[in-house]
Amino acid sequence: MSQGYLVFVEQRNGQLRKASVEALSEAKRRAQSGETVTAFLVGSGVKALAAEVAKYEPSSILVADSEQFASYSTEAFTAAAAEAVKKCDPRYVFAAHTAMAKDFIPRVAARLDAPCIADVMALQQEGSNLLPVRPMYSGKCWGVYEIDAPLSFITLRPNVFAVNEQGAAAGAVEDLAVTSDKVTAKVVAVHASEGAKIELSEAAIIVAGGRGIKGPENWPVLQSLCDALGAALGASRAVVDAGWIDHQFQVGQTGKTVSPQLYFACGISGAIQHLAGMSSSKVIVAINKDPDAPIFKFANYGIVGDVLEIVPKLTSEVRKLHEHN
Amino acid sequence: MKIAVCVKAVPDTETKIAIAADKKNIDYTGVRFITSPYDEFAIEEALKQKEKHGGDTTVIALGGAECTDVLRDSLARGIDSAVHLSDADFANLDTLSTAKVLAAAIKDGGYDLVFCGHQGAGGDNSQVPSMLAELLGCAQTTMVLKLEVEGTTFKAEREIEGAHESVEGTLPAVISCQKGLNEPRYPGIKGVMAARRKEIAVKDATALGVKGSVGGANVKVRIKEMMLPPDRPQGRKIEGDVDSQVKELVSLLHSEAHVL
Numbered sequence: 001m002s003q004g005y006l007v008f009v010e011q012r013n014g015q016l017r018k019a020s021v022e023a024l025s026e027a028k029r030r031a032q033s034g035e036t037v038t039a040f041l042v043g044s045g046v047k048a049l050a051a052e053v054a055k056y057e058p059s060s061i062l063v064a065d066s067e068q069f070a071s072y073s074t075e076a077f078t079a080a081a082a083e084a085v086k087k088c089d090p091r092y093v094f095a096a097h098t099a100m101a102k103d104f105i106p107r108v109a110a111r112l113d114a115p116c117i118a119d120v121m122a123l124q125q126e127g128s129n130l131l132p133v134r135p136m137y138s139g140k141c142w143g144v145y146e147i148d149a150p151l152s153f154i155t156l157r158p159n160v161f162a163v164n165e166q167g168a169a170a171g172a173v174e175d176l177a178v179t180s181d182k183v184t185a186k187v188v189a190v191h192a193s194e195g196a197k198i199e200l201s202e203a204a205i206i207v208a209g210g211r212g213i214k215g216p217e218n219w220p221v222l223q224s225l226c227d228a229l230g231a232a233l234g235a236s237r238a239v240v241d242a243g244w245i246d247h248q249f250q251v252g253q254t255g256k257t258v259s260p261q262l263y264f265a266c267g268i269s270g271a272i273q274h275l276a277g278m279s280s281s282k283v284i285v286a287i288n289k290d291p292d293a294p295i296f297k298f299a300n301y302g303i304v305g306d307v308l309e310i311v312p313k314l315t316s317e318v319r320k321l322h323e324h325n
Numbered sequence: 326m327k328i329a330v331c332v333k334a335v336p337d338t339e340t341k342i343a344i345a346a347d348k349k350n351i352d353y354t355g356v357r358f359i360t361s362p363y364d365e366f367a368i369e370e371a372l373k374q375k376e377k378h379g380g381d382t383t384v385i386a387l388g389g390a391e392c393t394d395v396l397r398d399s400l401a402r403g404i405d406s407a408v409h410l411s412d413a414d415f416a417n418l419d420t421l422s423t424a425k426v427l428a429a430a431i432k433d434g435g436y437d438l439v440f441c442g443h444q445g446a447g448g449d450n451s452q453v454p455s456m457l458a459e460l461l462g463c464a465q466t467t468m469v470l471k472l473e474v475e476g477t478t479f480k481a482e483r484e485i486e487g488a489h490e491s492v493e494g495t496l497p498a499v500i501s502c503q504k505g506l507n508e509p510r511y512p513g514i515k516g517v518m519a520a521r522r523k524e525i526a527v528k529d530a531t532a533l534g535v536k537g538s539v540g541g542a543n544v545k546v547r548i549k550e551m552m553l554p555p556d557r558p559q560g561r562k563i564e565g566d567v568d569s570q571v572k573e574l575v576s577l578l579h580s581e582a583h584v585l
Contacts, residue, residue: 106452185494
């Protein structure tokens with residue numbers, strides 16, 4: 001009978017994705033006695049990463065290490081994952097809800113005629129059954145899901161599940177041979193995005209700007225605060241549509257959904273579509289000159305005033321704090 | 326070139342969501358349905374590819390009566406024909422069942438390109454395009470920002486965390502679209518008038534050959550309970566002059582909220 005967990009551990013350029021380590025940690029916490037947690041790596045030259053994965057103490061590590069995985073293709077990764085499932089017959093397959101997993105995990109699920117539940121932000125447990133909890137309507141409500149299948153795929157939202165302490169390296173490493181299917185589309189090049197220093201969906205702190213920054217010439221004011229905090233820059237839809245910044249920075253409906261520890265909404269009034277994308281942030285700070293802006297209803301801390309006056313002072317105050325600590 | 330576009334009718338994104346009495350769905354009372362905002366990019370891309378390569382475009386929607394206006398919206402923007410997949414068995418399908426119904430409607434159509442929004446606003450699952458590509462046994466590329474089609478091949482750019490990937494593949498392909506790919510056009514009055522006169526083909530589970538294989542006991546994922554997110558804690562406005570406001574804020578974030 002199917003049992004235990006298979007966790008797809010994503011790597012890019014030889015680095016494990018933190019969100020994948022979160023997923024592996026959560027599987028370890030969920031596994032009951034006798035249930036195995038198998039980590040699963042795919043790539044070219046990734047076997048060396050198994051030692052890194054082992055620190056999170058999976059029962060074993062499957063490695064599909066082959067030249068055919070050097071660049072990403074949905075079909076090759078689907079074939080590898082389907083093979084891994086066949087080999088360890090898990091009850092649950094976990095992956096981080098990243099661009100890569102969003103692309104190929106549903107395809108694996110369809111191949112194996114198994115259900116898939118995406119962007120999960122909490123797991124309830126009923127006996128040995130997991131009940132995934134996920135946002136719907138871009139976070140305006142949550143759904144608790146029941147799964148009626150021996151195998152299911154669950155992708156976990158980055159930044160929500162804790163990373164376990166590293167332990168004594170554990171888990172036997174085993175090679176997984178994958179016969180490649182025909183590949184009809186594949187990645188031929190990867191280009192780093194311009195401007196984005198820290199990825200929005202994985203950032204612990206986000207500083208986002210809206211109309212209140214008055215014009216695109218003022219992004220450096222927010223970027224300085226980002227640099228002081230180690231934060232990612234975000235934007236409201238209004239300023240993206242106005243052409244002040246590229247859409248990759250947009251938070252909210254038609255943009256990105258984020259759950260950082262700390263979110264600064266600078267000159268953002270708080271349209272329902274924006275709130276949808278960020279209201280699961282742990283702590284929200286709103287800075288807006290309109291005391292009646294809806295964003296204040298969602299903010300833990302609010303300051304009524306001019307963003308361009310407040311943010312530079314905030315930046316130097318944050319720098320002072322960091323110098324003293 | 327034959328092009329299909331899958332669209333979803335979803336509650337207007339301005340809607341304030343309330344939970345229905347049985348807690349298994351949202352309360353649809355007074356809800357206005359619109360084309361899912363991500364699907365607007367899919368419709369636009371279908372129209373652009375047709376303008377470039379010729380051929381015809383078909384829009385497909387799965388769901389109840391709410392689909393009619395949404396299909397007419399696509400027709401008004403310039404899509405040639407519309408198909409409504411409608412059956413009592415199609416209520417509350419999970420993502421894989423949804424993909425199975427769509428695949429049944431698409432598989433024998435000889436389509437070169439199938440465009441979808443990268444997710445439906447509402448379920449926000451972001452799964453159907455990839456599942457559909459698997460069921461059709463064809464190429465896929467998701468979260469696309471740029472697309473060029475030449476003969477039987479395509480080049481696409483897709484967004485990943487902090488980077489863009491260039492993808493090359495062969496048709497037929499399922500392409501999931503997102504903001505940045507194009508600027509969706511809005512229907513003009515002439516288009517709206519013409520769309521009213523067009524017929525919408527309706528296909529049920531039997532016509533699609535999926536009777537008994539989707540819906541009912543085939544649904545493997547169900548919503549047990551829906552709820553509103555927990556209320557955010559009562560916030561506080563920090564008063565005083567700017568210098569003291571900023572000092573107090575940083576101190577609270579550090580010692581009270583422990584996030585700095």
